[in-house]
Amino acid sequence: MCLAVPGRILEAEEYDGSRIAKVQFGGITRPVLLNFVPEAQVGDYVVVHVGFAISRLDAAEAERTFQLLEEMGLLEGELAGSEGPP
Amino acid sequence: MKYIDEYRDEHLVQALAAQIARKITRSWSLMEICGGQTHTIMRYGLDELLPEGIRLVHGPGCPVCVTPLETVDQAIAIASLPGVTFVSYGDMLRVPGTSLDLLRVKADGGDVRMVYSPMEALKLARARPDRKVVFFGIGFETTAPANAMAVWQARRENLDHFSMLASHVLVPPAIRLLLGGPHNQVQGFIAPGHVCTIMGYRQYEAISRDFHVPIVVGGFEPVDLLEAVFMLVAQLEEGRAEVENQYVRSVSYEGNLPAQRLVESVFEVSDRKWRGMGVIPQSGLRLREEFAAYDAERVFPASHLTVAEPPECISADVLQGLKRPTECPVFGGRCTPENPMGALMVSAEGACAAYYRYRRHSAQSAKQKGAA
Numbered sequence A: 001m002c003l004a005v006p007g008r009i010l011e012a013e014e015y016d017g018s019r020i021a022k023v024q025f026g027g028i029t030r031p032v033l034l035n036f037v038p039e040a041q042v043g044d045y046v047v048v049h050v051g052f053a054i055s056r057l058d059a060a061e062a063e064r065t066f067q068l069l070e071e072m073g074l075l076e077g078e079l080a081g082s083e084g085p086p
Numbered sequence B: 001m002k003y004i005d006e007y008r009d010e011h012l013v014q015a016l017a018a019q020i021a022r023k024i025t026r027s028w029s030l031m032e033i034c035g036g037q038t039h040t041i042m043r044y045g046l047d048e049l050l051p052e053g054i055r056l057v058h059g060p061g062c063p064v065c066v067t068p069l070e071t072v073d074q075a076i077a078i079a080s081l082p083g084v085t086f087v088s089y090g091d092m093l094r095v096p097g098t099s100l101d102l103l104r105v106k107a108d109g110g111d112v113r114m115v116y117s118p119m120e121a122l123k124l125a126r127a128r129p130d131r132k133v134v135f136f137g138i139g140f141e142t143t144a145p146a147n148a149m150a151v152w153q154a155r156r157e158n159l160d161h162f163s164m165l166a167s168h169v170l171v172p173p174a175i176r177l178l179l180g181g182p183h184n185q186v187q188g189f190i191a192p193g194h195v196c197t198i199m200g201y202r203q204y205e206a207i208s209r210d211f212h213v214p215i216v217v218g219g220f221e222p223v224d225l226l227e228a229v230f231m232l233v234a235q236l237e238e239g240r241a242e243v244e245n246q247y248v249r250s251v252s253y254e255g256n257l258p259a260q261r262l263v264e265s266v267f268e269v270s271d272r273k274w275r276g277m278g279v280i281p282q283s284g285l286r287l288r289e290e291f292a293a294y295d296a297e298r299v300f301p302a303s304h305l306t307v308a309e310p311p312e313c314i315s316a317d318v319l320q321g322l323k324r325p326t327e328c329p330v331f332g333g334r335c336t337p338e339n340p341m342g343a344l345m346v347s348a349e350g351a352c353a354a355y356y357r358y359r360r361h362s363a364q365s366a367k368q369k370g371a372a
Ligand code: SF4
Pocket: B312, B313, B314, B315, B318, B325, B328, B329, B330, B331, B332, B335, B336, B340, B341, B342, B343, B344, B345, B352
């Protein structure tokens, strides 16, 4: 019910005061209202819940967190290696 | 798919679990509030991956599951009226009322429809001015803006035959109730990332301070949840109790302001009954007076009866993290997703349904072992 999934905006157009986007989720596309994320542009990833985009995913933040996590993963690999049998 | 696959990376998941194991010096009980997170934890077996000291407790975070029986009965009564087209999110159709569910109403000839978005209910209303179109508006803070938009739009277009049966709940008052309860064992919370996408996380700072409990806003993929657990464990081990944000790619401190503004103009905060938990003060949203004409509760006044839950159902304890679904005497026997006795078995996000789907067999073999 609270399921919200990320998708990529393929195109967006104005209709009766609202912006409606065509958003791609994996293999399928769906219409999504952009009323709550007026800053979202074509090419952006948005989190979509019951037909509305509720946030624009912050690529820079995601990148930064991910790098941290990967470093942690690499470190863990080394540690695991050093603890394992020779 | 970007923003999904990398957050399911197995190597990273294992690495995070190992980091957590290295960090803990004693055992900790953590609660995730949101049913979507419960679902991920069960589906990927994260609970089994974590070191033994970490106990994950599943909170009341499924709006379908906490919608009170009275409201379900009210929905069924409205849906059964002649001239009414009743529109709902799919999960809600199978929730058992006192004697039947919405699907039964449909099978008996009622006009009951399932939609994916509230805007589809509005579309139906535009197409059928001859019907009274009633939308079952349930949800947490995540769904409130979308439901508010439907009502707002209906008034703008003068769709007077459209109304909403609103059953909206808010997360922070429920967390307060759980933490203040005499049996509380929860020492850290994973706050629901999509609720916070809308609301930000300002409200959680006071909770963290008042109860001296760490809270981490978490996302919904395996890597998100393990990172959130890691952040909580780090705080607990270091004696800190702060609000931190793991789900930075979607959640900001302030949240989504345009969405908050719309919710504010359509709804007002009110007391609300939660299934299995009773009335929690200031824990719900109802339509404001200016939208009375679109409020199904006022359009179709029903006598408010209090109804009892089936006696076997221990959902009250499950919702508060006091018992696991497998401790229910009818779990997997008389209560299954095909024949749910309680709401927790209906929605995929309900704790009982998640256990049934992913843990039924391990529960059975444990029972057999115990019997042997
Ligand atoms: S298994 Fe069914 S009856 Fe038991 S607590 Fe869960 S929903 Fe209620």
